[in-house]
Amino acid sequence: MAVIAAFVVNAVLNFALGLLIAQLLGPSDFGRFALGTAGAVVLNTLLFEWLRLSATRFYSARVREEEPWIRLMLGRAYAFVALGLAGAALLCLSGAGLLAPDAGDQVRLAAAAAATAVGIGLFDYHAALARARFVGGAYLRLVLAKNAIALVLMSGTAWLVPQPAWVMVAGGLSQLLAVLAVRRVLADAPAAAGRRRRAETLRLFLAYGLPLIAANVLYQLMPFANRAAIAAAADFAVSGYFSLAADMGARVFSTLGAALDLLLFQIAVQAEELHGRAAAEDQVGRNLAVVATVLLPCAAGFWVVAPAIEAIVVPAAFRGHFAQYTLLLLPGLLALALMNFALNPIFQIRRRTLPVIAAALIGAGANALGILVLTRPLGAPGIAAAQSVGFVAALSFLALRALTGRERLRLPLRDLAAATAAAAVMTAALLPLRGLAPWLALPACVAGGGLIYGALVWRFDIAGLRGVVEARLRRALPAR
Template sequence: MKLARTKLGSMKLSKGAITTAALGISSGLNFLSLIVWTHLLSPAEFGTYALVSATVLFLNAAIFEWLRLTASRLLYDPSAEHQLNPEIANALSTVCLGLILLLLPVALSLRAFQIHFLGVAPDWWPAMWLWLFSEMLFAISTVTARLRLLSWRFFAMMTLRSSLSLAVGAVLVWFFDMGALGVALGILGAQIGCAVLGNVTDAAWRGLRPFRARRADLQEIMRYGAPLIVSSGLGYGSAVADRYIVSSTLGQAAVGQYSVSVDLMQKTVIFLMLAVNLSAYPAIVRAFEKDGREAGEKILAENFIVYLMIGAPAAAILAALSPGVARLFVGPSFRDTVAMLLPYVAIAAILKALTTFHLSVALQLVKKTKLLIISPAVNLALLVPSGIVGVKLAGLTGMAIGIAISQIGSFALFYLVVSRHVRTPLLTRSSLFVVVLSLVLGAALVPLRGFSEPVACLGLLGAAGLVYCLVIWRGRDWIMRNSQSWNPA
């Protein structure tokens, strides 16, 4: 029995290590992409790419993200042949294909009648439809791989997607001077290729029978997923509304300048937090389903501390050393703006990630999905006026301050709502320790922000990270023991 438990633990560690490696490599390649694009594209070209990609991801969130979340919660069936409920899978594929086919004539009409929509030029819409199709396919493929703990399949899809999109995009931009279109074609081509290859080689998906869904399964999907349609759309809408505000007031070149700061956080700190979410979510679902609510809430609380241990110090260090970080990672045309905006963007990004990866997940687990609309609705209601006023008063800095204010307000209100339905302690001895340690570390680095030469900045980043990791390593047992509740003793 002891040997069996040891083997099981080793197997789980191995699968977790593979997933972590996939996300680490993918994150590194995505971060490298940001560096490459800020050196190859002008601010106006990067602004076009940022606005187009934001629009695609917004449409994906509004139309397809609810299906990904529904698949994460309803597809897993340990008794099924491939650990996926075949009836639910058929129903999901029917809905996905139906929606993407309905969108095709819309995209072609926008192109044919030269209609500008969401600030995007008409000629972009056919390519954006393909991009949207690739996002949907790739997301469903990776979700099902994670649910079934097919770590090597997940590894192959994530790393191949990132490497191909960078390689193809760089060739199209560098040798064919295709600008933002080259970047977009590289991404959608890589996603379609990886998703099709993944599905063709997966026995579970080869057995799909689209458009043969049972009415009862479609109703179950809609009952769980319908509230997510509005919340997902609003959630991503609130995340990209700042780009549309900047575009309408300051132009696309300003969108390019502004978006680099947001993308820098997204492709570094937030992606690391996403890696924890992708690895932890299946375990939390299994705990709720197999071991009961108390066990699930325990893992939920522990994961919050892990999110905080990754996000808080990284955001504090990057914000404190923003001039050096900008000089180290982005092209000359973007450095001054990144150095100026990064501290404000860091605050908003961390709170947004904690809302998405922790508070929203808590409501999904107890199937209170109707309440998910609260956070993005409040955030959007705060962001639009604060962002517009901020841009008018202080340009891009005012926009960054506006998103920080709106995210603080929506996070606080949403936590009050979530805590009524799920035990999700945020103020614990562990969380307070991590936040204070991160702030102290950031404050200690602020006087050194003038050392912006690449070698000096790398040295400071490495030293700060080493000090933090040593402190956390020494106190790791105490931190996890105190992750459940506040105990002043």
């Protein structure tokens, strides 16, 4: 329940904070902020993601007691990379004043991206530690602290000093301060490791994480390059329109998918520790059905309510563009979430992560080809459509690799078909409500969609979710 509560808080506050920053900065500066933030995410993925991935795969409550050098090497590796990146950020800042004013602004944005990446990496690493140990209370406190501090620091900075670089730095600082709030809960006893064991542990981390990092960097570079392409083809205001729709949609899917992954992947790792690889792969198949059951109605519902969200909560300067870009970006955002949280775990459990690189290369190629083909007839929206084409192409390849051949994953096809049908029924039922006044359409669609889809999931026990809820209720209610 703590993880679910953390997800709800994180999703709502992230969504609200993004809209508030967009309102305070305006389209042009928000476009710069979004471009710099995308750069920070790329840096974090490139430099720190291997540590987060290694923590979720190789660290656990058992490892904490029996193999303490795992945490020792994770901490040392993170500190080394963080100090190097922080030093690079300081060099950028110190050199910015010696450059021309325009170049100085760009360097300051790059330095802010480096500083923000350090904060993101630190937060993600400690969140992974809490996840690996199933410490839900610590994870909830970490998320609450991060969102509360970010709301104050980022909105305050955007109001007092409305410059994208400083708002980014405030965001990175909020994540650093949140980690300090839970550092004692997640601390391990001091440990030591010989040189040979240290080297073996680092090689294990790198061999496991590097293919996933390469793929994730490509996936992060795609929206980064697309935003830059829109800014070059049009201007930063148009890039801001694209970025707001992309960021809002990505936050919904990534937050929801990460909340599921927090529990599901660790359950698969635990199944491998207790019962072997076959049990872990069976669990991954069940996890895939759960992820699809949750993400499909999320995508359909977000599309249905996008016009109402635009009319009610999107800043006035962005209206007229949000719903259009959301429609074009949604297929790609759903595909990316399904890859990250449904298909990638198959290769992570098997420790064969090279196919994810091939999928990412195919996606990047399809994205580039889509830009060439679609930009001339559609303009800037064609770049958004090209991004969806790229992510869908990558998903298709990865699904082909995972679900065919001698080692294909066995899927609960009945659950996947039922989830798809239930999402279609929900969407058809909500379409008439889309034409209502926005203040009526939004609550009616959210409540009606939740009731319809929830009733179908409960009636047909899709992905076994009814059984999960009933078991939890039996534990929560006192025996008579």
